[in-house]
Amino acid sequence: MWSREYLGGENLIKKGVKMVKVKSYANIAIVKYWGKKDAEKMIPSTSSISxxxxxxxxxxxxxxxxxxxxKIAVEKEIKSENCKDKFGDMTDLFYLNGELQDSVHTEKISKVVDLFRKNRSQKVKISTTNNMPTAAGLSSSSSGLSAVIKACNELFGKSYTQSELAQISKFGSGSSSRSFFGPVAAWDKDTGEIYEVKTDLRLAMIVLVLNENKKEISSRNGMELCAKTSTYFDEWVKQSEIDFINMKKYLAENDFEKVGTLTEENALRxxxxxxxxxxxxxxxxxxxYEAMDFVKxxxxxGEKCYFTMDAGPNVKVLCLEEDLEKLAGIFEEKYKIIVSKTVKL
Incomplete structure (x- = not known):
């Protein structure tokens, strides 16, 4: 068991009703999770590090x-949206960045809550805010789903451990499971373990926000199509296993050049x-493509920086914490950026 400080959990009383407030962090993979070997058991095709x-x-x-x-929330929304079907059969309320989500998106979150509650008679209101663009390939789902898991653990009075919550979280979003560990986390496809990876490197990232719009093909749909149809997928899985072993080795050896080079190679694969x-x-x-060339x-x-990209157009730049301020100054002259150190959990 870990401290409440780790959870970011805070029990509040609002109008006589118990309410919990939590905070969870996004993670960006340097060895990618891309593909499911067994979707029902949530076994990934590739091990990952983030x-x-x-x-x-x-x-x-x-x-x-x-x-x-x-009833009150839905009626209010229907009046403004003039769309009754969109909010039919709501058993919970889910607000994302202040906007009530429709029944389809709410049901996805309700199924996550079902992992903690006895039945749907225990209705909840979830209000979540991202400090980054949502569904734009910036890993908002990793922080969003892990935050819901943490909140459920608090609200329903559970006492799951850090590792147990990570295992539960992967069924909502695979990448969210790694957000329970930091500054560097791994998810092993063979053992199923999710754990912290030890390194003395003080790593950081600069996100180049090139497009804030919601992507047309979700990560889930994209990886499913690739797993089923890509002529390169089998080779990707084999090489990714080697990448996972090598990345842990390079991190243990504190070899930033090798960590960065492999980060780029794995993303391109x-x-x-x-x-x-x-x-x-x-x-x-x-x-x-222009941003990738700029990083190169x-x-x-002579600058120590390497790129990586997830399921979206935005480029993330891996660097050392000691170079973060200097590199951020260079990139912000050309791009809108998000600058972040890693967090110890």
Whole structure:
């Protein structure tokens, strides 16, 4: 068991009703999780390693509500939206960045809450806020789902350990499981373990926000298509196993150059599965390629920085904490950026 400080949990009383407030951090993978070997048991095709980022996070409040609360909220939304079907059969309320979500999105969160409650008669209101663009390939789901898991653990009076919550969280979002550990976390596809990876490197990231719009193909749908149709997928899985072993070795040896080089190679291999899917597609745009070249040119001129990309167009730049301020100054002249050190959990 770990301290409440780790959870970011805070029990509040609001109008006589218990409410909990938690905070959880996003993580960005340097060895990617991409594909499911067994979706039902949530066994990934690839092991993964990520950085948990202090300045990219989700804050979530959760409280018990009743049928009348749901009725009032839905009626208010229907009047403004003029769309009754969109909010039909709501058993919980889910607000994302201040907006009531429709029944489809709410049901996804309700199924996560079901992992903690006895039945749907225990209705909840979930209010969650991301400090980063949502569904734009910036790992908002990793902080968002892990925050819901933490809030449920508090609200329903459970006492699950850090490792137990990580295991539960992967069924809501695979990547969210790594947000329970930091500054560097691993998810082993063979053992199923999720744990902290030890290194003396003080790593950081600069996110180049190239497009804040919601991506057209979700990570879940993208990885499913690649796993089923990509002609490169089997090779990706084999090489990823080697990458996982090597990355842990390089981190243990505190070899930043090798960590950075492998980070780039692994990201490009993941995106090769996308290019070789049927039909092929891409998460990149012209600005993505320009940013990758910009990072390469900086490195050729002596700067210690490496790129990685997830299921989205935005580029993340891996660097050392000691170089963060200098590099942030360079990148902010050209891009909108999010700068973050890692967080110890």
């Amino acid at each position: 950085l948990t980022l202090n300045d990219m996070f989700t804050e979530t409040e959760m409280e018990f509500i009743n049928d009348e609360d749901i 993941m995106h090769k599965t996308i290019e070789t899917a049927n039909p092929p597609f891409t998460y990149f745009n012209e600005k993505t 040119n900086l490195r050729n001129n």
